[in-house]
Amino acid sequence: MTNAATLLDAASGEPLHPAARETFAAALDQGWSDPRRLHREGRRARLLLDNARAVVAECLELRDDEVAFAPTGTEAVQRGLLGLLEGRPGAAREMVHGAVEHSAVLHTAAWSARREGTRHHSVPVDALGRVDAAAFCEAARSPGVGVAALQSANHEVGTRQPVDDLDLPAGLPLLVDATNTIGRDPLPRQWAVLTAPARAWGGPAGVALMAVRRRVRWSNPWPGDDERDGPGPVDVPAALAAAAALRATLEEQPERDARHRRLVDRVRAAAATLPDVDVVGDPVDRAPHLLTFSCLYVDGEALVHALDRRGFAVASGSACTSSTLEPSHVLSAMGALTHGNVRISLPREVREEQVEAFCAALPEVLVELRAGLEL
Numbered sequence: 001m002t003n004a005a006t007l008l009d010a011a012s013g014e015p016l017h018p019a020a021r022e023t024f025a026a027a028l029d030q031g032w033s034d035p036r037r038l039h040r041e042g043r044r045a046r047l048l049l050d051n052a053r054a055v056v057a058e059c060l061e062l063r064d065d066e067v068a069f070a071p072t073g074t075e076a077v078q079r080g081l082l083g084l085l086e087g088r089p090g091a092a093r094e095m096v097h098g099a100v101e102h103s104a105v106l107h108t109a110a111w112s113a114r115r116e117g118t119r120h121h122s123v124p125v126d127a128l129g130r131v132d133a134a135a136f137c138e139a140a141r142s143p144g145v146g147v148a149a150l151q152s153a154n155h156e157v158g159t160r161q162p163v164d165d166l167d168l169p170a171g172l173p174l175l176v177d178a179t180n181t182i183g184r185d186p187l188p189r190q191w192a193v194l195t196a197p198a199r200a201w202g203g204p205a206g207v208a209l210m211a212v213r214r215r216v217r218w219s220n221p222w223p224g225d226d227e228r229d230g231p232g233p234v235d236v237p238a239a240l241a242a243a244a245a246l247r248a249t250l251e252e253q254p255e256r257d258a259r260h261r262r263l264v265d266r267v268r269a270a271a272a273t274l275p276d277v278d279v280v281g282d283p284v285d286r287a288p289h290l291l292t293f294s295c296l297y298v299d300g301e302a303l304v305h306a307l308d309r310r311g312f313a314v315a316s317g318s319a320c321t322s323s324t325l326e327p328s329h330v331l332s333a334m335g336a337l338t339h340g341n342v343r344i345s346l347p348r349e350v351r352e353e354q355v356e357a358f359c360a361a362l363p364e365v366l367v368e369l370r371a372g373l374e375l
Helices: 018-027 040-060 073-086 103-116 133-140 236-272 300-309 329-334 352-374
Strands: 067-070 094-098 120-123 145-149 174-177 193-197 208-212 277-280 290-295 341-345
Touching: 018 236, 040 067, 040 236, 067 073, 073 103, 073 145, 073 174, 073 193, 073 208, 094 103, 094 133, 103 120, 103 174, 120 133, 133 145, 236 277, 236 290, 236 341, 236 352, 300 341, 300 352
Parallel strands: 094 120, 094 145, 145 174, 174 193
Antiparallel strands: 067 208, 193 208, 277 290, 290 341
């Protein structure tokens, strides 16, 4: 076992970006009050929150009034989707989405369909995990569809989705889950609501982005007023830390993404040489930091534990429900092996020697586990 664990599961969280940590600590003394209050402490918190909103807007080339915050990425998706549906006129109450969306999208669509007595439309993907833009648009033109959702890149295999190739019906709002591309790729041109948790770019876990395009019809789907930041007070220090992390991440993006792509390519090549191992996802048109491969005759939980004993933290199962190691709906939709998979998401500060050590340990672990099955 190595002396210190090597984190290769940044999707579960990683240490705060130094810029976020410094900003968060400083904001605790000034931004602790409810920014909706009218007294001095509340007004001070409000000024800090407005500053966080302005920084995020500047980083992403948005208007300040298009930026809203939510406590989690899941809540941002839920309120974003349901708020778009709530703002739609008439009987357009159905959703269309890709088959490999995050569970936050899938669960929201299924819940809405049960509540409305309608259905939701799931668009299949190819073997690389990409939806066909024409098929997606055809589903979006189905009678009763009021909202569409398509991620910018898949959270398990990294495959980018053709968001800007969609020729959607006029007026149909699109929610884009940009978790895996924000701070890496330019924002897609086509979206009505865009969401991402701040931890995706080195911010704290307690805040997420929910951007709502100006002039988009969005109404609060839950009891309360129409404040886009939600019914409770925003965690102001967390919002400021998220803004600081986003600015720093964008400054570091070219070097970091080139390094991540090179290291993921190294793991892809190493895994592809192993017997009965299938590396999935688009090898080129993908988010630079993500990789999944599946190993025949090996249990995913056993792989996670065996690699953990050697000092490597990886994930398996569905990225949405990895705590229970539920088989991946993404791999199932792609027609790939759903068990025995290893999912890697590189953290900001991963080093080349750590990746090389993982590549050296992987074949040994597979031999050990497969030998155990033969006993």
